[in-house]
Amino acid sequence: MYADIRNTEYHPLVKFILIVVISGTAFTTTSYAVSLIPCVIFALLLCFMKNYRLGMGMLAASLLLCAAQALAESSPNEYVATLGQVLEAFRKILTMVMGAVIFYGTTETTDLIKALERIRIPRCVVVPLAVTLRFIPTIQSEFSAIRDAMNIRGIPIGAKGFLTHPLKQTEYMLVPLLMRSARIADELSASCITRGINSARAKTSYKSITVSARDYMLIAAGAAVCAAIVIIDSALR
Amino acid sequence: MITFKDVSFKAAGCEDYILRNINLKIQEGSCVVFTGKSGCGKTTLTRCINGLIPDVYPGEMSGEMIINGTPARGALLWNFEPICGSVFQDPRSQFFTTNTTSEVAFAMENYGVCTHEINRRIDEVMTRMDIDNLRGRSVFKLSSGEKQKVALASAVALKPKVLVLDEPSSNLDIQSTLALGGMIKRLKAEGYTIIVSEHRLYYLRDVADKIIYIDKGKIEWEAAREEISKLTPARLAAHGLRSLKLKDFARKGSADNRADNRANLPSEVRLDVSGVAFKYGRGAQLLKNITFSALGGEIIGIIGANGKGKTTLLRVLSGLMEPQAGSISMNGVPLPAKKRIKASYFVMQDADYQLYAESVSEEVTLGCPHSELLERKRDTILSNMGIKMLESRHPGSLSGGQKQRVVIAAMLVKDVAVLLLDEPTSGLDYESMKMVSGILKLQSQQGKIICIISHDYEFLNETCTRILHLDNGEVVKDFNMSEDNCLHSILFQEEGRYVC
Numbered sequence: 001m002y003a004d005i006r007n008t009e010y011h012p013l014v015k016f017i018l019i020v021v022i023s024g025t026a027f028t029t030t031s032y033a034v035s036l037i038p039c040v041i042f043a044l045l046l047c048f049m050k051n052y053r054l055g056m057g058m059l060a061a062s063l064l065l066c067a068a069q070a071l072a073e074s075s076p077n078e079y080v081a082t083l084g085q086v087l088e089a090f091r092k093i094l095t096m097v098m099g100a101v102i103f104y105g106t107t108e109t110t111d112l113i114k115a116l117e118r119i120r121i122p123r124c125v126v127v128p129l130a131v132t133l134r135f136i137p138t139i140q141s142e143f144s145a146i147r148d149a150m151n152i153r154g155i156p157i158g159a160k161g162f163l164t165h166p167l168k169q170t171e172y173m174l175v176p177l178l179m180r181s182a183r184i185a186d187e188l189s190a191s192c193i194t195r196g197i198n199s200a201r202a203k204t205s206y207k208s209i210t211v212s213a214r215d216y217m218l219i220a221a222g223a224a225v226c227a228a229i230v231i232i233d234s235a236l237r
Numbered sequence: 238m239i240t241f242k243d244v245s246f247k248a249a250g251c252e253d254y255i256l257r258n259i260n261l262k263i264q265e266g267s268c269v270v271f272t273g274k275s276g277c278g279k280t281t282l283t284r285c286i287n288g289l290i291p292d293v294y295p296g297e298m299s300g301e302m303i304i305n306g307t308p309a310r311g312a313l314l315w316n317f318e319p320i321c322g323s324v325f326q327d328p329r330s331q332f333f334t335t336n337t338t339s340e341v342a343f344a345m346e347n348y349g350v351c352t353h354e355i356n357r358r359i360d361e362v363m364t365r366m367d368i369d370n371l372r373g374r375s376v377f378k379l380s381s382g383e384k385q386k387v388a389l390a391s392a393v394a395l396k397p398k399v400l401v402l403d404e405p406s407s408n409l410d411i412q413s414t415l416a417l418g419g420m421i422k423r424l425k426a427e428g429y430t431i432i433v434s435e436h437r438l439y440y441l442r443d444v445a446d447k448i449i450y451i452d453k454g455k456i457e458w459e460a461a462r463e464e465i466s467k468l469t470p471a472r473l474a475a476h477g478l479r480s481l482k483l484k485d486f487a488r489k490g491s492a493d494n495r496a497d498n499r500a501n502l503p504s505e506v507r508l509d510v511s512g513v514a515f516k517y518g519r520g521a522q523l524l525k526n527i528t529f530s531a532l533g534g535e536i537i538g539i540i541g542a543n544g545k546g547k548t549t550l551l552r553v554l555s556g557l558m559e560p561q562a563g564s565i566s567m568n569g570v571p572l573p574a575k576k577r578i579k580a581s582y583f584v585m586q587d588a589d590y591q592l593y594a595e596s597v598s599e600e601v602t603l604g605c606p607h608s609e610l611l612e613r614k615r616d617t618i619l620s621n622m623g624i625k626m627l628e629s630r631h632p633g634s635l636s637g638g639q640k641q642r643v644v645i646a647a648m649l650v651k652d653v654a655v656l657l658l659d660e661p662t663s664g665l666d667y668e669s670m671k672m673v674s675g676i677l678k679l680q681s682q683q684g685k686i687i688c689i690i691s692h693d694y695e696f697l698n699e700t701c702t703r704i705l706h707l708d709n710g711e712v713v714k715d716f717n718m719s720e721d722n723c724l725h726s727i728l729f730q731e732e733g734r735y736v737c
Contacts, residue, residue, distance in 0.1 A: 193293055204350060
């Protein structure tokens with residue numbers, strides 16, 4: 001996966017806020033071109049993280065949605081024009097999803113826990129969040145294993161099967177996934193508990209999670225990008 | 238160090254006691270091995286020691302446990318001081334973080350060790366366990382042996398008094414297992430008290446100070462250091478245990494799986510694999526030039542070190558993947574992937590991935606068109622495998638060995654010509670292993686081609702008629718098992734390393 005990039009030294013909260021703000025600009029802008037800028041930025045970042053398929057794929061999808069929206073809004077029919085709004089919302093959410101993928105791919109789960117704890121978010125919120133994030137790669141690999149097993153059984157999972165027998169397909173995908181997840185969750189909890197996740201002592205960290213010079217530079221770059229977006233947008237209005 | 242006085246445990250919601258009146262004493266700095274058949278209670282015993290019982294796995298626990306001088310149980314064992322470090326069976330679901338360095342640091346961080354000390358200990362442990370090259374790597378990209386080393390490092394870095402290992406050699410090949418044994422010996426020399434719950438005993442023969450045999454929750458017998466070497470293979474087999482010496486696995490097996498008998502079998506099916514090459518995306522070339530032929534009635538064991546492409550080969554043969562070069566044909570007719578899927582059945586390593594239905598009987602006939610004949614066939618197969626009484630149970634509620642039987646029953650119902658199995662006996666005790674072996678031999682007598690990947694020497698020796706050794710993407714050795722070919726001498730190379 002995005003293995004070695006996880007060792008970047010940027011503070012998780014700085015990244016998080018920047019990503020939220022940049023995707024947020026997509027919602028506040030009015031012209032098509034400018035609202036695509038965050039999408040392009042994220043696509044470039046994804047490619048930088050060597051995830052070309054996702055980056056280019058999402059960018060292509062956004063461009064298609066943009067074109068569809070333009071087409072819909074130029075139609076005289078009111079309902080079709082409103083559809084354009086829906087497509088726009090969809091596209092902007094897609095941008096946020098890209099931002100989320102970038103955040104997830106560059107952040108180590110334990111760094112996030114530590115950062116959140118430092119700003120006093122209670123453990124009962126932080127630990128479940130961390131476990132959820134931890135499960136994502138697990139579910140990905142479990143899914144592909146389940147798909148293989150079903151192919152062998154002669155019950156291929158795919159678009160065709162989904163259209164003809166949606167409930168059965170869902171059942172065949174979910175049942176083993178749930179069984180495996182329950183088992184993994186048990187084993188994971190046992191592993192964490194025996195390594196003191198519930199210990200009464202205050203947690204420490206092997207590396208310090210502080211805002212450093214690199215983070216300030218990132219903030220400056222992000223601020224510049226947002227300012228540029230706002231300025232270009234108001235100029236084009 | 239650890240004393241159990243009349244400890245009994247009954248899991249919440251269960252009627253039977255899993256542990257009954259356990260009394261034992263474990264000396265500080267010793268290595269004790271708990272062994273026994275599947276379901277005997279050895280894992281439960283280790284869970285009492287590391288405190289998962291009764292607080293994480295609820296139930297009624299009676300009796301007294303004294304660890305490190307004070308009576309303690311449950312949360313007291315991990316709430317304040319790290320008394321026990323644990324390593325579990327499946328390294329995949331042991332890692333909480335995704336990076337090896339933070340994984341080793343994880344336990345120390347939870348117990349509030351200061352930053353400087355954490356980093357110092359990480360360096361120390363990684364050097365001592367020889368895993369400096371694994372620093373800062375993603376845990377998803379490690380081999381099983383490497384994962385197990387990182388898991389062990391994470392437990393050892395905490396400097397606990399006791400190390401508890403639950404079937405640590407499950408996913409390891411023979412060479413890695415022996416390396417694990419060496420590691421345990423070194424840790425024992427440093428003063429750790431080590432407790433191992435295991436089926437495979439051969440790598441612990443020189444390390445264990447005591448072997449404790451548990452049956453149905455009671456300690457049946459204990460063997461101290463001097464007596465361990467006197468345990469004969471016959472006695473071990475009688476207790477359902479695996480052999481203590483790798484050489485014992487190579488005893489000349491019964492005549493029915495020998496190559497000379499194959500001449501009497503119907504060999505209608507012929508599989509030809511020629512020049513198969515495969516790699517994942519931009520990864521390494523796992524399979525370079527695989528060429529061999531198989532006839533109906535053969536049981537072929539595929540061996541080789543971990544990560545050398547054995548599973549990949551079976552995935553290609555089963556039709557899940559198409560090779561980038563080479564061809565696979567049956568009886569002279571080339572088979573594309575879709576046809577291979579129909580002609581073969583692949584039993585993968587984890588039974589959990591392969592169980593979907595609500596009941597065992599539904600599970601076993603999944604994917605087959607319904608008919609009277611099918612139902613009768615299903616009933617016969619279930620009875621033969623000894624799981625007829627489980628037919629209305631949900632597959633998720635079964636034990637590991639039972640799940641494996643269900644998966645194999647599903648394979649038998651499909652009735653295809655080529656059977657492919659990946660580590661079918663991993664984690665199974667002696668009896669279950671013999672059962673699987675018996676079933677496969679029966680199938681081969683019906684003229685099927687069977688290919689098995691395994692690290693289980695005993696199983697290979699018992700079952701296979703032919704062995705293929707995979708290394709460097711090619712078949713480097715291909716020999717028939719016969720009276721003269723001893724599996725052990727062929728697999729043990731001159732440099733003192735095992736081939737698989």
